[in-house]
Amino acid sequence: TQLLEQSPQFLSIQEGENLTVYCNSSSVFSSLQWYRQEPGEGPVLLVTVVTGGEVKKLKRLTFQFGDARKDSSLHITAAQPGDTGLYLCAGEPYNTDKLIFGTGTRLQVFP
């Protein structure tokens, strides 16, 4: 069974703080994606990483794919209340078209 564990599960911080969310697995993935989901809505894709060691930046968000393609991290600089939501990592295993989702990290940013 391919599992993606995210940590922390919950994160509550003040506006302006930095944070990192981790996504770990014992399995290797051909690509990995990060999504943000708001209550009552579907997940919205933030980024896709496909190369081991790849780093992508999206404004204040920095995403990294591990060298071994088993793990990833999401770093947010100077968090804002608009960053509040459920952050999900999701990996695409080799030789399958399923996307395996992580357990999720619920982020709350207070003004």
Added chain:
Amino acid sequence: DTGVSQDPRHKITKRGQNVTFRCDPISEHNRLYWYRQTLGQGPEFLTYFQNEAQLEKSRLLSDRFSAERPKGSFSTLEIQRTEQGDSAMYLCASSSNGWSTEAFFGQGTRLTVV
């Protein structure tokens, strides 16, 4: 085309009733996926189609669940003899060529079985 559309957004049903959900993917996308998400958890894979062919089904999908995509466009997910454990958000996603290309999720159908 405004994205992936799901209908209804919310459904409340009595235990034992049948329900059907519809998903309209982005028109040029040939892949369509169904996921189920319970509160506080990540989505779990149920099944997916490439055009009209159903290529994979999860073991989570009991014989009470069936999905179709008859003309390779919209898809339906039917749950027969609903149980309280079926209460969840049912999400549909579509993509043009797998997850390494951009995929889009619909807003989901929230099912409550009472």
